[in-house]
Amino acid sequence: FLIRVKTSHGFSAVTSFVGSGKRSIITELSPKQNRSYHDKSYTKESRLKIRLVRVDLPSGEVEVLMSTLLDSKKYPSKMFKDLYFLRWGIETFYDELKNKLKVEHFTGYSENTIRQDFMCAIFISNLQSVMVNDMREELVMQNLEKKYDYKVNNNLSYGFLKNRILELLSESQPLETIFRELQELFLKNTIPIRNNRTNQRNKDKFRARVKPKVTKNQKDAI
Structure with missing residues (x-):
């Protein structure tokens, strides 16, 4: 998948990524720990490996894209802006x-x-x-x-x-x-x-x- 995510008031991993100034990182997301998972296909120990990519817009605004396309050689960061625009x-x-x-x-x-x-x-x-x-x-x-x-x-x-x-x-x-x-x-x-x-x-x-x-x-x- 490829989605745009909030740069603040969202995932803590995203907020940290924006502050780091990096163009792309691979990190993991974990579910909330204070809820029940008996009706879910995953548990609180589950982890989802994702990639965060920074996109600087002409307006000066910073946009962060989240994706499961982890291979940076096959999917370089510069392609994500155009890829996201296809939607x-x-x-x-x-x-x-x-x-x-x-x-x-x-x-x-x-x-x-x-x-x-x-x-x-x-x-x-x-x-x-x-x-x-x-x-x-x-x-x-x-x-x-x-x-x-x-x-x-x-x-x-x-x-x-x-x-x-x-x-x-x-x-x-x-x-x-x-x-x-x-x-x-x-x-x-x-x-x-x-x-x-x-x-x-x-x-x-x-x-x-x-x-x-x-x-x-x-x-x-x-």
Whole structure:
């Protein structure tokens, strides 16, 4: 595994590692000693050997990654920043499922209802991806003379799909017609891709349940 861990108020081994100034160390983690382990597959004597890697961000912030990739020759410290960044596409997809497609807003409590709602969200996501991929070349040509490359605003495109999904399923109109009308809406609602842009992590937003501010093109579409 490879995860990011807190640099303070977390594992004591991590706090010590940050203070040492080292780039990478191998250490062991042990479970809490003041609890019962009768229902666990491990005991209080168990130990997990892990590797800690320090990553210095452009903002000056220190990030610590924890991994079970212990071989420093096979997995040098310099590769961990890029390796951890590979999870970004997965995390943004979870963000879309939870915050744009509202996958956790179930319409019932039974197992079948939850499965059905979840698969509906996946279906909408897959359908949107297919439609966007089909118009990728057209999107590039539309923005050739602009400063940035552009991509479809996923949030708005889900909203457009929501408004036409019954027509798609009932085939009240030719599918090609509906697809083309939706793609034209997608092309009119794009956002620039600004590479290597970083935003300072706002830790306070996780401490207080404050309603976040959203721009007009990021309001809930579903």
